[in-house]
Amino acid sequence: MKICILGFGAVGKGVVKAISLKNDRFKEKYGLDLKVVAVTDTSGAAISNKGLDLDLLLEIKEKTGKVSNYPGYGVSGMSNMQVLENAEYDCLVEVTPTDICNGEPAKTHILKAFEDKRDVVTSNKGPLALYFKELNESAMNNGVQFKFEASVGGAMPIINFAHETLSSCDIDSIVGILNGTTNYILSRMAKEGSSYEQILKESQELGIAETNPAQDVEGIDAACKTVILANSLIGRDVSYKDVEVIGISKITPESISLAKNEGYLIKLIGEVSGDVLEVSPRLVREGSPFAVDGTLNVATLKTDLAEDVTVVGKGAGPLETASAILSDIISIYKIKQCNG
Template sequence: MAIRIALIGTGAVGRGILEAITRKDLGIVLTGVADSRSGMIHSDGISPSDLLSRKRETGLCGDVSITADDVVRTAPYDVLVEVSPTDAATGEPATSYIRTALSRGCHVVTSNKGPVALHYHELKQEADKAGVSFRFEATVAGAIPILHTLLESLGGNEVQALYGVLNGTCNYILTRMAEEGLSYKQALDEARALGYAEADPTYDVKGIDAAIKLVILANTVLNQRITLEDIDITGIDLLTEEAIRLAEEQDATIRLIGEIIPGKNLYRLSPRIIPRHHPLVVHGSLNAIILRTDLAGDLVFSGKGAGSLETASAVLGDILSIRDRYAGGN
């Protein structure tokens, strides 16, 4: 059974989705697409490979007279796939796109952290009222299926604590400082050169990105109603080579660790000294998460927390889960 999608956003994640659809016969038909400057709608389907070529050659995915709003409101799709850049302050325009799709009785899959962190409970209520799914696996830990695991596979378990390395940029910087003795600035410059860090890395190195992921985990999995202001945040931007060296002398290292302990209402993100062989000492841009549960005990997850195809993997998993669940109808 084929499922029709409209794709909003053709950045790294959007291109990863298009590449995966091109490579594999997944039964996904693209009927609408938009970037920040153009759009395309075609009920018979749009070739992902042709679209990727057009984007590379012109910088546009379609006609400049067609906007993302046009695609969301009028394209014939079963699932809106919203993968535009995150606005952590307002969640717009992605939140409005999601609400429009839900009001049309369409499912939504997103990698956009803003709408989920800011408006999860309202959007979930709107999706339930419309009888459709609102899924967002790609908002936390990239290719690691942590939300699916917590929301579906660990039903009946009480999550007593969650600890995680949730930002690949910071983890790469800390890894290079420890392994090669680089200064913070040298490691950051290297991360920029490799595409792990943005030109303005503030969002990552001050801990904002990882803290938003803690908000999403707390609100979606633990049914909390917290905001970014409820998290005690310390980033890595003031970390020195001396601190790394002192940790290494103790057969330890430093990682930026997010922590949720529901019973204590504790939500914290900070650089922590941990033993060098601890499960959270992953290298490069990897992410890692430890769950402490009452029935299943401690569970450890690690994998690629970012990347075009890796994040696309999480998005595609959500799309195909919707297709399988709603086979035979919207």
């Protein structure tokens, strides 16, 4: 299977590293041979329909910061759309930066791939949180696969788990911690009694929080994920603008201490149930499934047949996110094998 990767930041590099590590195993276990035929970043592209040398690609990016410096196959200034026109690929991996205002340029990339009858795997929350129905309908109309496990919870298995393992069940509600950065900050505040500002600063120094942390701490990232779960697992037709969102920036050490004295923790919780579509700080009981530390994500799915099912996993990290992307690619390959 030939892969085109748009975006070569942390996640894109994680996907290439994971393929380099696991491709022999995929060949042995599934008969699946993955070839990365195109990669883009802001400098341009590296494109070879015979497949790029993955270790060399990572080395070039590490040393020069530009995939366009890949010897013989680097093209300076080549746009993502030009790559989609010229590359001979089977599956697009769309991992460009998320834009929650308009979902671009990822939305255009995904629709272009669908129109060209290519499958798509993405971790990009922007287009999914804004245009889920349009994207899903385009994939179905063009007879291609559209997978996005990595868009919610990194390595936490939830979307495919719900569709496949819980396929006999109707899902009534989903409640969860869907952002690792805020969970890390609140966990540290609870353990140390430190201020939000101090822990945020340390989180930024460690690379857990972004230089501009607004998407995480104001609940925007968790709200996008809540929308994706509402649409993909419960069949709602909602977008980011429909979510009631309150972040964690006003949480004080005093409020956390008061909660702890009563046996509770404060966590940023996303909920989809009935008419509720909300992200907000809430009290959770110590010892409950939601009392997870660090960057872990957790979600409980309330079902009709299996009752409550809880999943936990690391919510961020290049290889963790790549694991979900590769699971989607393997799933697409298996579907194609079954369909002949």
